[in-house]
Amino acid sequence: MQANLETLSTLERRLSITLPTAEIDSEVEDRLKRLSRTVKMPGFRPGKVPLKVVVQHFGMQVRQEVLGDAMQRGFGEAVRQQNLRVASAPKFDAGPLSEDAAEFQYSAVFEVYPDIVIGDIASATIKRGVLEVGEAEVDRTIEIMRRQRRHFEPVERAVRQDDRVTIDFRGTMDGAEFPGSSAKEQPVVLGERHLLPDFERNLTGMKAGESKTFELRFPDDYHGKEVAGKTARFEVTMRRVEEPRLPEINAEFAKSLGIEDGDLARMRGEVRANLEREVKARLKSRVKDQVMQALLDATRIEAPKSLVAMEVQRMQAAARQDLVARGVRVTEDGPLPPDLFEKRAQRRVSLGLILGELVKAHNLHAKPEQVRALVEDQAQGYERPEEVVKWFYASPERLREIESVALEENVVAWALGVAGVRDEPVNFDELMGNR
Numbered sequence: 001m002q003a004n005l006e007t008l009s010t011l012e013r014r015l016s017i018t019l020p021t022a023e024i025d026s027e028v029e030d031r032l033k034r035l036s037r038t039v040k041m042p043g044f045r046p047g048k049v050p051l052k053v054v055v056q057h058f059g060m061q062v063r064q065e066v067l068g069d070a071m072q073r074g075f076g077e078a079v080r081q082q083n084l085r086v087a088s089a090p091k092f093d094a095g096p097l098s099e100d101a102a103e104f105q106y107s108a109v110f111e112v113y114p115d116i117v118i119g120d121i122a123s124a125t126i127k128r129g130v131l132e133v134g135e136a137e138v139d140r141t142i143e144i145m146r147r148q149r150r151h152f153e154p155v156e157r158a159v160r161q162d163d164r165v166t167i168d169f170r171g172t173m174d175g176a177e178f179p180g181s182s183a184k185e186q187p188v189v190l191g192e193r194h195l196l197p198d199f200e201r202n203l204t205g206m207k208a209g210e211s212k213t214f215e216l217r218f219p220d221d222y223h224g225k226e227v228a229g230k231t232a233r234f235e236v237t238m239r240r241v242e243e244p245r246l247p248e249i250n251a252e253f254a255k256s257l258g259i260e261d262g263d264l265a266r267m268r269g270e271v272r273a274n275l276e277r278e279v280k281a282r283l284k285s286r287v288k289d290q291v292m293q294a295l296l297d298a299t300r301i302e303a304p305k306s307l308v309a310m311e312v313q314r315m316q317a318a319a320r321q322d323l324v325a326r327g328v329r330v331t332e333d334g335p336l337p338p339d340l341f342e343k344r345a346q347r348r349v350s351l352g353l354i355l356g357e358l359v360k361a362h363n364l365h366a367k368p369e370q371v372r373a374l375v376e377d378q379a380q381g382y383e384r385p386e387e388v389v390k391w392f393y394a395s396p397e398r399l400r401e402i403e404s405v406a407l408e409e410n411v412v413a414w415a416l417g418v419a420g421v422r423d424e425p426v427n428f429d430e431l432m433g434n435r
Contacts, residue, residue, distance in 0.1 A: 001017065001018065001019055001020075001074055001077060001078070002017070002018040003015055003016070003017045003018075003074075003077075003078035003081065003082070004016045004017075005078075005082055005084075008109070010114070010302050011087070011111045011112055011113075011114060011302060011304050011305075012109065012110070012111055013084065013109070013110060013111070013112055014107055014108065014109045015075065015078050015079075015082075015090075015107065015108045015110075016105070016106075016107045017071075017074045017075065017078055017105070017106055017107070017108065018103050018104070018105050019070055019074055019103065019104045019105075019106075020102070020103060020104075021101050021102055021103055021104050022102075023070070024063075024066055024067065024070055024104055027066045027069075027070070028059075028062055028063050028066045031062050031065070031066060032051065032054055032055055032058065032059065032062055033051065035054055035058060035062065036049050036050075036051050036054040039054060039058070041053065041057070067094065067104070070104070071092050071094065071106055071108070074106075075090055075092075075108050084112055085112050085113040086110055086111075086112060086113075087110070087111045087112055087113045087304040087306060087307055088110050088111040088304060088306030088307070089110070089306070090108035090109065090110040091108065091109045091110065092106055092107070092108050093106060093107045093108075093109070094106035094107075111304040111305065111306050111307075112304075113304065113353065114301055114302050114303075114304070114353065116299065116301055116353055116354060116357040117299070117300075118295070118298075118299055118354065118357060118358055118361065119295070119297075119298025119299040119300070120298060121291075121294045121295060121298050121415060121418055121419045122418055122419060122420075123419075123420075124294040124297070124298070124419040124420065125419065125420040125421070125422055126287060126290045126291060126294070126415070126416060126419050126420065126421050126422070127286075127287075127290065127422055127424050128283075128287055128416075128421055128422065128423050128424070129283045129286055129287070129423075129424060129425075129426035129431065130283075130423050130424065130425050130426060131279055131283065131425070131426045131428060131431060133272060133275050133276045133279055136428075137275060137279075137428050138268055138271055138272050138275065140428065140429070140434070141271055141275055141432075142249065142268070142271060144434060145257065145271075146246040146247055146249070146253070147244070147246060149246075149247050149253075149256065150244045150245060150246050150247070151244075151245050152164045152242035152243065152244055152245070153242055153243060153245055154240060154241065154242050155241055155242065155243045156207070156208065156241075157207070157241070158204075158205045158206065158207050158241075159190065159203055159204050159205060159206050159207070159238065159241050160190075160204060161190055161191045161204070162189070162190060162191050162243070162244055163189070163190055163241055163242060163243050163244070164187060164188070164189045164190075164241075164242045164243075164244070165187070165188060165190065165203060165206075165238060165239075165240065165241055165242070166185055166186065166187045166238075166239040166240040166242075167183075167186050167188070167203070167236055167237065167238055167239060168183070168184050168185065168186070168236070168237040168239060169182060169183060169186065169234055169235065169236045169237075170182040170234070170235045171216075171232045171233065171234045171235075172232065172233050173227070173230060173231070173232050173233075178226060178227055178232070179224070179226065180224065181232065185239060190203065190204070196216065196218070196219075198216050198217070199216055199234070202214045202216070202234075202236070203236065203238070206236075206238045206241075207238060207241065208238050208239065208240055208241050209238065210237070210238050211235065211236065211237045211238070212235075212236050212238075213233065213234065213235050213236075214233075214234055214236075215231055215232070215233050215234075216231065216232055216234055217229075217230070217231045217232075218230055218231075218232065249264065250262075250264075251263075251264070253267075254266070254267040257270070257271075258270070258383075273380075274381065277377075277380070277381060278432070279428075279431065279432075282431055282432070283426065283431070284409075284412075287412060287416075288408060288409075288412050291411065291412045291415040291416070291419075292351055294415065294419060295351070295354050295355075295358070295415070296347070296350060296351065296354070299354050301350050301353060301354060303346055303349040303350045303353065304349070307349045308342070308345050308346050308349050309338075309345075311341075311345035311348055311349050312338045312341045312342060312345045315341040315344065315345055316336050316338070316341060319336050319341075320336060355407070355408070355411055358411055358414070359407060359410070359411065362414055364407065364410040364411055364414055365407065365410075366403040366404075366406035366407045366410065367406070370406040370409070370410075371399065371402050371403055371406050374402050374405055374406055374409075375388075375389055375392045375393070375399075375402055376389060378392075378402075379392075
């Protein structure tokens with residue numbers, strides 16, 4: 001076998017390979033002989049079909065199979081000889097093979113993994129959030145839980161913040177409606193940012209049965225490009241006004257949170273423990289994001305296009321599954337174009353390559369005791385932690401996900417020992433995303 005390697009771009013390569021035709025012919029002949037001993041054909045007993053007849057019926061098919069296997073085998077051998085780290089499946093291009101040819105020539109185009117030199121992050125500064133969960137944070141969380149369990153009752157007063165209103169509205173631009181400009185019996189809770197602030201301000205003070213007309217300018221960065229930066233005229237009729245009623249903090253409320261005996265002290269203890277776990281996880285996630293960004297900023301890398309394309313496909317599939325789970329009908333060809341995921345896929349692939357090199361260079365592999373500790377920590381949030389631990393260890397795939405988390409923690413620990421670190425107080429509501 002002869003192989004010639006060409007560099008087509010930074011990561012794209014082409015191997016031109018030449019194989020002796022005699023080897024291919026010999027393999028074709030062997031396979032046809034084996035086939036003649038087992039093939040069943042009308043008019044012949046099993047194993048008694050003449051080789052000439054087998055060749056007539058199956059010769060072309062067997063030759064194509066042999067050529068395919070030979071190309072894969074030759075490619076693999078050439079890759080080993082050239083010491084290449086292949087990142088994508090090869091695209092083969094074979095010329096015609098005449099019967100009297102002494103050689104079979106073909107080419108394979110593929111991508112290789114980039115050579116990665118991890119950049120220096122010593123000059124980077126990682127902000128490490130600090131937040132102690134106290135009584136105030138527990139009180140705030142319980143208040144949010146009360147709001148999540150609120151119900152609404154009709155009132156005859158004017159609309160104010162936090163009310164749920166039911167409205168009819170119709171919007172026009174130059175006298176014509178536009179997509180999403182009208183609705184009937186539309187419920188909305190004021191203050192939850194489902195409507196533009198200017199729209200909500202015009203609803204405040206209205207009473208059930210009243211109508212109002214006003215103009216509203218859409219922000220320049222509004223998601224609906226056809227109306228962004230433009231002014232619309234809205235006609236609104238207030239159908240219903242309802243105010244929120246929050247449940248009292250009593251035994252029934254505690255039971256609704258899973259405290260079977262309704263003990264309020266136990267409820268606060270459970271809320272605090274869960275809150276401490278969540279705060280710890282969010283603070284760790286913030287630090288991890290900064291470390292990953294620092295590694296990306298410091299390391300020059302070109303991600304193989306084939307790996308990015310595969311990641312885009314995975315992200316599209318996950319997005320479709322999520323939409324379907326939420327009851328949205330999505331077809332295979334839309335509306336999830338690849339460019340929606342391109343940048344994130346590029347980032348994921350680049351990070352994966354950087355982390356792989358970093359783990360290898362500094363021996364940051366996940367240790368069994370780390371994995372066990374992470375599994376047990378996750379299990380604490382469930383009613384039967386021991387069953388959750390068994391559930392994780394019953395699936396290699398689930399366990400690999402935890403191993404990835406442990407590996408990332410090792411990378412973060414390494415980075416915190418190299419980069420600058422500054423502890424900073426963190427606002428509770430901002431960390432938890434509370435409105």
